[in-house]
Amino acid sequence: xxxxxxxxxxxxxxxxxxxxxxxxxxxxxxxxxxxxxxxxxxxxxxxxxxxxxxxxxxxxxxxxxxxxxxxxxxxxxxxxxxxxxxxxxxxxxxxxxxxxxxxxxxxxxxxxxxxxxxxxxxxxxxxxxxxxxxxxxxxxxxxxxxxxxxxxxxxxxxxxxxxxxxxxxxxxxxxxxxxxxxxxxxxxxxxxxxxxxxxxxxxxxxxxxxxxxxxxxxxxxxxxxxxxxxxxxxxxxxxxxxxxxxxxxxxxxxxxxxxxxxxxxxxxxxxxxxxxxxxxxxxx
Ligand code: PMP
Numbered sequence: 680x681x682x683x684x685x686x687x688x689x690x691x692x693x694x695x696x697x698x699x700x701x702x703x704x705x706x707x708x709x710x711x712x713x714x715x716x717x718x719x720x721x722x723x724x725x726x727x728x729x730x731x732x733x734x735x736x737x738x739x740x741x742x743x744x745x746x747x748x749x750x751x752x753x754x755x756x757x758x759x760x761x762x763x764x765x766x767x768x769x770x771x772x773x774x775x776x777x778x779x780x781x782x783x784x785x786x787x788x789x790x791x792x793x794x795x796x797x798x799x800x801x802x803x804x805x806x807x808x809x810x811x812x813x814x815x816x817x818x819x820x821x822x823x824x825x826x827x828x829x830x831x832x833x834x835x836x837x838x839x840x841x842x843x844x845x846x847x848x849x850x851x852x853x854x855x856x857x858x859x860x861x862x863x864x865x866x867x868x869x870x871x872x873x874x875x876x877x878x879x880x881x882x883x884x885x886x887x888x889x890x891x892x893x894x895x896x897x898x899x900x901x902x903x904x905x906x907x908x909x910x911x912x913x914x915x916x917x918x919x920x921x922x923x924x925x926x927x928x929x930x931x932x933x934x935x936x937x938x939x940x941x942x943x944x945x946x947x948x949x950x951x952x953x954x955x956x957x958x959x960x961x962x963x
Contacts, residue, residue: 683760685753685794690760693795702791703784704773708830710791711735712771715754715887716801716924716959717763722754723924723959725768727887732770735827740783741774744790757794766798767925771829801927802956810932810944811847811921815910816840818851818858825881837861848921850934856907858882863921863929864889867908868947870917878905888922888955895954901947910934918945920952927959928952 682693703709713732716723729747736743745753754768773791777784819833837849838861848860857865858877864886866876874896879885896903913919917940919931928951930944 680762682795683757685757685792687792690756698791699776701776701779702773703775703777704771704791704829706779707781708828710771710773710829711739711741711827712769712829713827714924715768717758717766717768717796718801718959720758720764721961722751722758722768724887724891725751725754727890728924731827731885731887736772738823738826739828741772741790744772744792753794757796761796763796763798765801766796768794768796770794799925801925804926806847807929807952810930812933813848813850813860813931814841814844814846815850815852815935818853820851823881824883825879825885827884834861847929852910853882855909857910857913859884860921863923863926866920866922867913867916868918868945872917872947873902873904874947875904875906875908877907886922888924888927891958892922892928892951892955895951895958899950899954916940918948920948927955
């Protein structure tokens with residue numbers, strides 16, 4: 680099946696899509712992206728993803744080219760044209776193409792919009808059954824990690840460290856504390872069953888899945904603590920997991936080669952994954 684992408688207002692086959700080499704996304708990573716899940720052909724939590732897109736664009740002063748309603752229509756159309764049942768929708772907006780110059784381009788330069796879909800087994804991921812191992816790496820990123828910028832070099836290198844170690848994710852560590860995964864939010868469960876994740880700040884991306892999982896945990900009567908946790912504390916945790924639009928809730932069973940707790944997915948991680956999936960599926 681021909682993959683259909685969206686570029687600056689047009690739907691076209693991916694092989695026919697092109698962008699100017701002067702696009703600032705390419706030259707400066709001067710742009711923002713979003714990724715939302717698709718389940719049963721329907722978008723998951725897309726309003727929250729679009730709100731984060733709008734905020735990220737505002738923080739770097741790119742005018743949002745579409746209303747939330749227009750974005751939603753574009754996403755739904757792309758999902759339909761690619762017949763995606765389960766997977767992801769990717770959106771990228773850059774400051775557009777102009778003669779290369781670090782300062783902003785001349786007024787009137789239009790942002791570049793690129794969208795595509797990816798098919799992915801999120802529900803029946805074998806890793807969800809076994810859990811994943813993580814390795815830790817220093818967090819080498821800039822100081823505005825709350826902005827979902829396409830400047831992802833530190834995360835590319837972090838994820839490659841995980842790939843080369845044969846594990847599923849890299850946790851980034853700063854001053855002895857875990858910030859987050861290369862493309863996920865990090866959680867631990869303490870021995871007395873408190874759920875711990877880092878509070879929102881400029882140091883981490885405000886995960887959309889994170890918000891939903893914290894709410895589901897509170898509704899299920901769990902004690903939630905939004906606070907820093909150290910790598911030492913993570914090693915002593917009863918359970919750990921990551922969350923993201925592309926993995927939902929994924930149990931973590933080893934950190935830097937050391938098994939966590941029982942070395943298999945913990946009951947709270949499993950329960951929160953089930954609750955999240957039930958909600959993401961929406962009313963039948
Ligand atoms: N942190 C980082 C650094 C990420 O790249 C992601 C994935 N977008 C997340 C957290 C998880 O965010 P979300 O739940 O919105 O996918």
